[in-house]
Amino acid sequence: IKTIGVLTSGGDAPGMNAAVRAVVRTGIYYGLKVMGIRKGYAGLLNGDMEEMTLRSVGDIIHRGGTILQTARSAEFNSEAGVKKAISIAKVFGLDALIVIGGDGSYRGARDLANQGFPVICIPGTIDNDIASTEYTIGFDTALNTVQDAIDKIRDTAYSHERCSVLEVMGRHAGYIALNVAISGGAEAVILPEKEFDIDRDIIKPIIEGRNRGKKHYLVIIAEGVGGAVEIAKYIEEKTDIKTRATILGHIQRGGSPTVYDRVMASRMGAYAVKLLKEGKINRVIALQKGVITDFDINEALQMKKTIDEEMVELNKILAL
Numbered sequence: 001i002k003t004i005g006v007l008t009s010g011g012d013a014p015g016m017n018a019a020v021r022a023v024v025r026t027g028i029y030y031g032l033k034v035m036g037i038r039k040g041y042a043g044l045l046n047g048d049m050e051e052m053t054l055r056s057v058g059d060i061i062h063r064g065g066t067i068l069q070t071a072r073s074a075e076f077n078s079e080a081g082v083k084k085a086i087s088i089a090k091v092f093g094l095d096a097l098i099v100i101g102g103d104g105s106y107r108g109a110r111d112l113a114n115q116g117f118p119v120i121c122i123p124g125t126i127d128n129d130i131a132s133t134e135y136t137i138g139f140d141t142a143l144n145t146v147q148d149a150i151d152k153i154r155d156t157a158y159s160h161e162r163c164s165v166l167e168v169m170g171r172h173a174g175y176i177a178l179n180v181a182i183s184g185g186a187e188a189v190i191l192p193e194k195e196f197d198i199d200r201d202i203i204k205p206i207i208e209g210r211n212r213g214k215k216h217y218l219v220i221i222a223e224g225v226g227g228a229v230e231i232a233k234y235i236e237e238k239t240d241i242k243t244r245a246t247i248l249g250h251i252q253r254g255g256s257p258t259v260y261d262r263v264m265a266s267r268m269g270a271y272a273v274k275l276l277k278e279g280k281i282n283r284v285i286a287l288q289k290g291v292i293t294d295f296d297i298n299e300a301l302q303m304k305k306t307i308d309e310e311m312v313e314l315n316k317i318l319a320l
């Protein structure tokens, strides 16, 4: 392998730039040529790429988003699209591709691998919803962004003795919601992984909390459940507590990456290049029990991830 391509795909996540920087600099360190592909698989199909230098990744480690930009490509999501992408990659002399993205991007990379084009995937999404890894780049920054918003909302909720209903991102997964429920001290959290009953899981803890002397309340709703505005109305009707809904939205995707995201992105980016250097292909990078490791891409996509039941229970205890 002499020339590698790197792209970011799917939703952007803080720390993707740190990963791109690590891929480029480690690649050049090992004598490889590194091509930066713009706008994910869509850019690959258009041959939208150029050679990266040590300097082209300067001054990006602290920046959110992705300098390579990202896209969702419907054309790539077909056998003809994948074959076309491989032929374009060959035109530009690419021997392997490093994909930084979420599980949709992993499936795209698997299609390339199964058609004979070598790939390595790095987990990059704020949602932390990739089964093969405990952590994805951007998750930590998103958690901190949400926590900052919760602290601000708490100040005003306390002053007015209100209930705040906060809808947080995570697509079909509740990892952001569950973590910020604990770090933010939420009275209730509603996750897509668990069936819920609004009276049992939201109204009851609020009323019981009020009876124990609570004056303000925080309810976290995961994006995969949704309906924060309707839930807020229902809480107000049932309890007479003034309730306000906030849907945080894309603020959660931006911002300067945390130290943890920068360090992990740097380590995973370098790890990806080292795998290729050792001749290992079609692997995904993962964090397992705190250690960076790698799995076969087809095996990784068979894996399942569950929500931590102990954390769900812990939140109920700490909300007393």
Ligand code: ATP
Pocket: 009, 010, 011, 012, 041, 071, 072, 073, 074, 076, 077, 078, 101, 102, 103, 104, 105, 106, 107, 108, 109, 111, 124, 125, 126, 127, 171
């Ligand atoms: P995030 O979780 O942050 O949204 P993601 O990588 O899951 O990121 P997707 O939009 O699902 O984001 O996927 C990105 C791109 O990967 C798609 O536009 C498409 O080109 C490709 N892709 C997605 N799903 C598949 C699939 N099942 N097979 C092949 N390619 C896919």
